[in-house]
Amino acid sequence: MKNVALLRKKEIKGITLIALVITIIILLILAGVTIAMLTGENAIFNKAKKSEEETRKQTATEILNLKITNTQIATYSKEKRMPTLKELAISLAPENDEEIKSLTKAKTKTASLDWIENSEYDSIFTILKEYPEYEFEINSSLQLASINGEQVENNTITETLKITENGKYNVKNYAKVDVAVPPINTGLEFAGFYASEYGIKNNIVANVTINNLEIGQPYCIIIGRAMTGGSNADFVDRGTTFTNATYKQISAYKYNFTPTAQTVTVTQGSTDWGTSMGSCAYAFVFKGNF
Numbered sequence: 001m002k003n004v005a006l007l008r009k010k011e012i013k014g015i016t017l018i019a020l021v022i023t024i025i026i027l028l029i030l031a032g033v034t035i036a037m038l039t040g041e042n043a044i045f046n047k048a049k050k051s052e053e054e055t056r057k058q059t060a061t062e063i064l065n066l067k068i069t070n071t072q073i074a075t076y077s078k079e080k081r082m083p084t085l086k087e088l089a090i091s092l093a094p095e096n097d098e099e100i101k102s103l104t105k106a107k108t109k110t111a112s113l114d115w116i117e118n119s120e121y122d123s124i125f126t127i128l129k130e131y132p133e134y135e136f137e138i139n140s141s142l143q144l145a146s147i148n149g150e151q152v153e154n155n156t157i158t159e160t161l162k163i164t165e166n167g168k169y170n171v172k173n174y175a176k177v178d179v180a181v182p183p184i185n186t187g188l189e190f191a192g193f194y195a196s197e198y199g200i201k202n203n204i205v206a207n208v209t210i211n212n213l214e215i216g217q218p219y220c221i222i223i224g225r226a227m228t229g230g231s232n233a234d235f236v237d238r239g240t241t242f243t244n245a246t247y248k249q250i251s252a253y254k255y256n257f258t259p260t261a262q263t264v265t266v267t268q269g270s271t272d273w274g275t276s277m278g279s280c281a282y283a284f285v286f287k288g289n290f
Helices: 002-039 044-079 085-092 113-118
Strands: 100-104 123-128 131-139 146-147 160-163 176-179 189-193 205-208 219-228 241-242 245-251 252-258 262-267 280-288
Touching: 044 123, 044 131, 044 146, 085 100, 085 123, 085 131, 100 219, 189 205, 205 280, 219 262, 241 245, 262 280
Parallel strands: 160 176
Antiparallel strands: 100 123, 123 131, 131 146, 189 280, 205 262, 219 252, 219 280, 241 262, 245 252
16 A cells, blocks of 8 residues: 555656646747747837837938928028028038038038038038937938938929820829920910929929010910829919019919019919928910910
8 A cells, every 4th residue: 555655646746747847848938939029020129119210210301301491481481482402501500500410511521611601512411419320411402312321212203294285284193294385375475384393392382483584575474383293183373473573463373474584483382282292383484465
């Protein structure tokens, strides 16, 4: 009887040890899976870190875009024109903006107001104090060209809309408009078709420059602003003003004007189609008055 009791006791101890080993193995497996979920390439920690980095990058980009926009608005409100890259550089110089850490015309050059005021350049590089990990390149069109050397996608559209007959047109997904015939039968001599820079943001005015005009010669114009690179939008009049000309609105879209200089700038006000869309102003110019 004593031997039987000892045997049973040994059997019980053996079963408990096996269960413990199995439990430890299961825990190790679970621990490995948990560690992999937390520290792997697509793990929670890495995803959270990438999300945080993307948020910082987006925030820094928005701050810089706002600075560019504010400079454009300030220049236009004072001088009725868009600023040059040089003027933007002066605005973003660390001496003039406490949020800017550095501003250079090349990655290896030292920043100073001297090169800004006395040099010509195609782009500038700037770093924000609170986001020193990002170096932004701004091109001569006052757009972000790259971040840390990586090109920024600006949803650039290059196709041209060819107008060969009279009619109503939208500018969906077209960067330029090529007019082969006078687009509107006014009975007047067609002097030319003009457009503003493509992709101007909706909260920014659009300028159309008309060159080689005869001073004192009466002209008339049909001008409007339309969305590009997004949903269709009608050709609309967005508060038109003229520089270097006397002018009078005849009806919606239509103006008579007389240039006081060979170059006249026609400005279309900001649009309200949403911040993600771009737009152009388009002008059809004729000799004579409506």
